[in-house]
Amino acid sequence: xxxxxxxxxxxxxxxxxxxxxxxxxxxxxxxxxxxxxxxxxxxxxxxxxxxxxxxxxxxxxxxxxxxxxxxxxxxxxxxxxxxxxxxxxxxxxxxxxxxxxxxxxxxxxxxxxxxxxxxxxxxxxxxxxxxxxxxxxxxxxxxxxxxxxxxxxxxxxxxxxxxxxxxxxxxxxxxxxxxxxxxxxxxxxxxxxxxxxxxxxxxxxxxxxxxxxxxxxxxxxxxxxxxxxxxxxxxxxxxxxxxxxxxxxxxxxxxxxxxxxxxxxxxxxxxxxxxxxxxxxxxxxxxxxxxxxxxxxxxxxxxxxxxxx
Amino acid sequence: xxxxxxxxxxxxxxxxxxxxxxxxxxxxxxxxxxxxxxxxxxxxxxxxxxxxxxxxxxxxxxxxxxxxxxxxxxxxxxxxxxxxxxxxxxxxxxxxxxxxxxxxxxxxxxxxxxxxxxxxxxxxxxxxxxxxxxxxxxxxxxxxxxxxxxxxxxxxxxxxxxxxxxxxxxxxxxxxxxxxxxxxxxxxxxxxxxxxxxxxxxxxxxxxxxxxxxxxxxxxxxxxxxxxxxxxxxxxxxxxxxxxxxxxxxxxxxxxxxxxxxxxxxxxxxxxxxxxxxxxxxxxxxxxxxxxxxxxxxxxxxxxxxxxxxxxxxxxxxxxxxxxxxxxxxxxxxxxxxxxxxxxxxxxxxxxxxxxxxxxxxxxxxxxxxxxxxxxxxxxxxxxxxxxxxxxxxxxxxxxxxxxxxxxxxxxxxxxxxxxxxxxxxxxxxxxxxxxxxxxxxxxxxxxxxxxxxxxxxxxxxxxxxxxxxxxxxxxxxxxxxxxxxxxxxxxxxxxxxxxxxxxxxxxxxxxxxxxxxxxxxxxxxxxxxxxxxxxxxxxxxxxxxxxxxxxxxxxxxxx
Numbered sequence: 001x002x003x004x005x006x007x008x009x010x011x012x013x014x015x016x017x018x019x020x021x022x023x024x025x026x027x028x029x030x031x032x033x034x035x036x037x038x039x040x041x042x043x044x045x046x047x048x049x050x051x052x053x054x055x056x057x058x059x060x061x062x063x064x065x066x067x068x069x070x071x072x073x074x075x076x077x078x079x080x081x082x083x084x085x086x087x088x089x090x091x092x093x094x095x096x097x098x099x100x101x102x103x104x105x106x107x108x109x110x111x112x113x114x115x116x117x118x119x120x121x122x123x124x125x126x127x128x129x130x131x132x133x134x135x136x137x138x139x140x141x142x143x144x145x146x147x148x149x150x151x152x153x154x155x156x157x158x159x160x161x162x163x164x165x166x167x168x169x170x171x172x173x174x175x176x177x178x179x180x181x182x183x184x185x186x187x188x189x190x191x192x193x194x195x196x197x198x199x200x201x202x203x204x205x206x207x208x209x210x211x212x213x214x215x216x217x218x219x220x221x222x223x224x225x226x227x228x229x230x231x232x233x234x235x236x237x238x239x240x241x242x243x244x245x246x247x248x249x250x251x252x253x254x255x256x257x258x259x260x261x262x263x264x265x266x267x268x269x270x271x272x273x274x275x276x277x278x279x280x281x282x283x284x285x286x287x288x289x290x291x292x293x294x295x296x297x298x299x300x301x302x303x304x305x306x307x308x309x
Numbered sequence: 310x311x312x313x314x315x316x317x318x319x320x321x322x323x324x325x326x327x328x329x330x331x332x333x334x335x336x337x338x339x340x341x342x343x344x345x346x347x348x349x350x351x352x353x354x355x356x357x358x359x360x361x362x363x364x365x366x367x368x369x370x371x372x373x374x375x376x377x378x379x380x381x382x383x384x385x386x387x388x389x390x391x392x393x394x395x396x397x398x399x400x401x402x403x404x405x406x407x408x409x410x411x412x413x414x415x416x417x418x419x420x421x422x423x424x425x426x427x428x429x430x431x432x433x434x435x436x437x438x439x440x441x442x443x444x445x446x447x448x449x450x451x452x453x454x455x456x457x458x459x460x461x462x463x464x465x466x467x468x469x470x471x472x473x474x475x476x477x478x479x480x481x482x483x484x485x486x487x488x489x490x491x492x493x494x495x496x497x498x499x500x501x502x503x504x505x506x507x508x509x510x511x512x513x514x515x516x517x518x519x520x521x522x523x524x525x526x527x528x529x530x531x532x533x534x535x536x537x538x539x540x541x542x543x544x545x546x547x548x549x550x551x552x553x554x555x556x557x558x559x560x561x562x563x564x565x566x567x568x569x570x571x572x573x574x575x576x577x578x579x580x581x582x583x584x585x586x587x588x589x590x591x592x593x594x595x596x597x598x599x600x601x602x603x604x605x606x607x608x609x610x611x612x613x614x615x616x617x618x619x620x621x622x623x624x625x626x627x628x629x630x631x632x633x634x635x636x637x638x639x640x641x642x643x644x645x646x647x648x649x650x651x652x653x654x655x656x657x658x659x660x661x662x663x664x665x666x667x668x669x670x671x672x673x674x675x676x677x678x679x680x681x682x683x684x685x686x687x688x689x690x691x692x693x694x695x696x697x698x699x700x701x702x703x704x705x706x707x708x709x710x711x712x713x714x715x716x717x718x719x720x721x722x723x724x725x726x727x728x729x730x731x732x733x734x735x736x737x738x739x740x741x742x743x744x745x746x747x748x749x750x751x752x753x754x755x756x757x758x759x760x761x762x763x764x765x766x767x768x769x770x771x772x773x774x775x776x777x778x779x780x781x782x783x784x785x786x787x788x789x790x791x792x793x794x795x796x797x798x799x800x801x802x803x804x805x806x807x808x809x810x811x812x813x814x815x816x817x818x819x820x821x822x823x824x825x826x827x828x829x830x831x832x833x834x835x836x837x838x839x840x841x842x843x844x845x846x847x848x849x850x851x852x853x854x855x856x857x858x859x860x861x862x863x864x865x866x867x868x869x
Contacts, residue, residue, distance in 0.1 A: 032751025044445030168550035256581040
């Protein structure tokens with residue numbers, strides 16, 4: 001178990017180096033001088049521009065820029081972004097917001113997806129099942145940003161149930177609307193996965209045995225059917241946490257959430273290599289850790305799975 | 310300055326949004342008094358994260374400038390029409406337009422109690438101009454005697470041909486600034502400049518408390534000013550989220566606040582802000598998403614305004630393109646100008662948020678006239694355009710091997726109108742023409758600096774201070790900071806210099822307009838239109854208006 005964990009953690013190192021290198025290069029290759037662009041047509045004295053270029057190593061070739069970035073990263077000296085704000089404090093501010101948004105979305109999709117999927121699976125072919133299938137298909141078909149705008153207009157502006165945008169003071173309550181939209185997109189997948197898995201397990205030998213022995217009701221459904229149906233769902237949810245955080249770029253834009261997505265968008269527009277790469281690196285870490293947790297959860301869900309061999 | 314944000318009102322920009330201004334006209338006040346206004350109400354306004362710590366001489370982008378303008382008061386302020394009025398200055402006098410005597414009002418203080426004297430100004434200006442302080446607006450002090458010494462730099466060339474410019478000042482203070490007594494100082498310019506005092510309302514000239522000069526970076530996070538508003542508390546600037554200002558009750562100047570404060574809410578996109586405005590979650594915005602330009606009047610009924618501002622749009626014709634050189638080139642430039650249907654584009658694409666240009670500056674400026682000889686070249690006349698083009702072809706045939714490209718950044722939604730102009734060239738002149746899109750403004754700027762754009766280039770200019778000269782010198786003058794194409798017309802430069810040396814503003818304006826005749830003869834660029842910037846407000850606001858430069862006059866907003 002420990003060896004497995006260590007091996008998995010060591011694997012993240014090449015992943016991180018690979019992604020940072022790739023992302024750094026992509027931002028580096030963006031055309032245009034980012035410092036000149038900061039000032040647009042009101043260009044400051046050349047010494048001001050050169051000082052900034054020097055500060056961000058923009059006057060160096062790619063490998064030196066990237067090397068300086070890696071050294072800073074390893075010594076945890078994240079430096080300042082183009083708006084002269086320390087990147088470290090920016091990260092400390094934006095990541096909790098997006099994490100809150102992603103977790104809230106994950107809870108929404110897990111709770112609703114599993115519940116509806118379980119009911120639909122148990123009552124296969126009935127009205128509830130068919131309705132849920134059609135509705136989930138529609139939800140899958142609608143792009144997230146369309147859903148975002150519709151929810152914003154209907155619940156935020158017309159009905160006034162929630163504030164249409166988040167802005168400052170993002171808390172669990174303020175994030176309900178964007179989290180729902182974010183969760184809805186994968187909610188349909190969770191539902192369909194659960195349903196298919198439940199249908200399959202309903203016919204499994206151990207379930208037949210259990211019910212032949214007279215077991216029924218919640219104990220049969222929860223312990224025998226649901227728990228065994230959870231393996232594909234948990235894999236999906238775990239993998240999804242990472243994409244929920246990354247996918248928040250669009251949703252955060254629509255709902256003006258001061259999180260990772262919005263910051264990333266601005267940093268890309270400004271051609272701020274270091275900031276973009278740092279944010280992406282943290283996202284990669286989240287992704288890797290979430291996947292690791294999923295793999296560990298398997299053992300709990302299915303005792304047949306063992307890691308050390 | 311990019312045209313994009315105001316025309317299509319989208320995106321991140323960095324324009325100098327200059328001086329907010331003085332009291333609104335009496336008529337406006339009468340109108341707002343019908344419904345009782347609440348002078349303690351705090352209004353919320355659209356903005357985004359300022360780019361730098363908030364220092365007047367280091368802020369030249371829109372989102373920082375709008376805060377600076379409210380936190381500080383300079384020697385002069387601009388009224389909504391752009392007319393400068395004395396604010397902290399008791400008097401500004403000169404006999405020869407070169408030596409100026411400035412008397413500072415007694416008893417003005419920063420909100421921390423520090424008194425503002427003549428010495429404050431001298432220290433602030435010397436701080437802003439000294440090259441080792443890296444202030445981006447330093448060049449605004451270039452007219453002052455001794456600027457060359459404090460701004461001196463040394464340029465070193467590296468092994469790989471890259472150059473590096475580092476500050477190397479030979480003096481710490483400008484010799485042109487001399488303290489006379491506690492409240493008087495004199496300014497000697499390196500040459501006479503009639504419109505110099507017009508600039509004193511610009512933010513680079515604002516006074517700084519001594520704390521700012523001691524530690525600019527720390528100060529810039531929680532600036533202390535002397536303007537109509539002040540920071541609500543330490544840390545009012547919540548990065549990436551909002552910035553809260555409250556009324557400064559000690560302020561006694563021409564811009565007294567009619568509301569209790571302004572909270573700027575930060576948006577990365579204007580779309581969500583528009584939704585917030587419609588549901589009264591945001592009170593005021595000067596930035597509309599481009600798709601709202603068609604609907605904002607219907608969406609906001611009587612809660613909008615659209616006034617011309619000091620911002621224009623121009624198509625530059627690079628002098629390095631062989632098709633546009635010599636006598637044939639001149640005829641072709643005229644033909645292009647007359648093949649653009651400015652009226653139609655303003656009506657149909659911009660929904661009336663712009664006005665066809667009649668000259669090279671902006672209609673809100675003192676001295677603006679629609680009667681500059683030669684400006685008939687701006688009228689849409691396809692027959693004459695075709696005729697001119699044919700004449701040019703007789704002198705030197707047009708090289709149509711590549712379509713005529715119009716370069717524009719498209720990150721601000723310029724594509725629609727650029728396409729329309731290209732189609733105008735195609736239909737009216739029978740030449741192949743197309744848009745050359747650049748995803749980012751930075752890329753377009755690089756190509757302009759490298760002089761490697763094959764066709765026309767979209768550009769625009771937002772005034773720093775309300776003067777015709779500010780629209781002509783930096784853009785078209787030899788060596789001007791925004792003259793990337795390196796146009797050079799000695800007669801034009803000469804007339805500008807004569808204008809600057811005139812002692813009367815009216816005399817100076819006559820010279821500047823005379824200089825525009827040279828531009829109309831040479832036509833280095835085609836003036837397109839002036840922007841009318843629409844602003845909208847929520848049901849919590851009674852009235853709002855923009856100043857001469859298009860910035861909202863936040864202090865004049867009355868809320869209910």
